[in-house]
Amino acid sequence: MNRKTGFQLVALSLSIASALLIAPTISYATEQGEQRREAREIRQEGRQGARETKAECRAGDEKTRPECRQEKRETKQDAREKGREIKY
Template sequence: MLNFSEVLKETIAVSVLSLVCAFAAHATEQAEQRQEARDVRQDTRSQARHDKRECKHNDEKSDHECREEKRDAKQDGRQKARDIKY
């Protein structure tokens, strides 16, 4: 038969193990969110570069307008990444 101290030790061990697992799961979820946000930012940068080249190549707008569009596109991508993370 188990005495009180053994039961208490087992209860504490189970509690600690549960907390460790919960923290590990939370850390994994955060890592996945960071990776997804990073991917969004990288895709946005790549697309913004492509759009700027197309804008300049087609002479649709002035260089200033092309730069502004690129900045706006990158800022939108950053905001999407923030929305994913937080």
């Protein structure tokens, strides 16, 4: 075996080994990305829901502004918790 063929064999072996080590990492990263996207969507939906909750609360006139703000915060916090459950 000459030097050039030996070098090519070593390079091919290293390439295959690298591919085998990287492949699981790529699928795990893809899975994490999907979880982050799902969590982000839930948080965004929660924000919109919180806005609607506050608007309905203020339109009803049965609660004070601070009480309506607190309802909005609680709605957003619930969405954050759901997002965390997905991610972790």
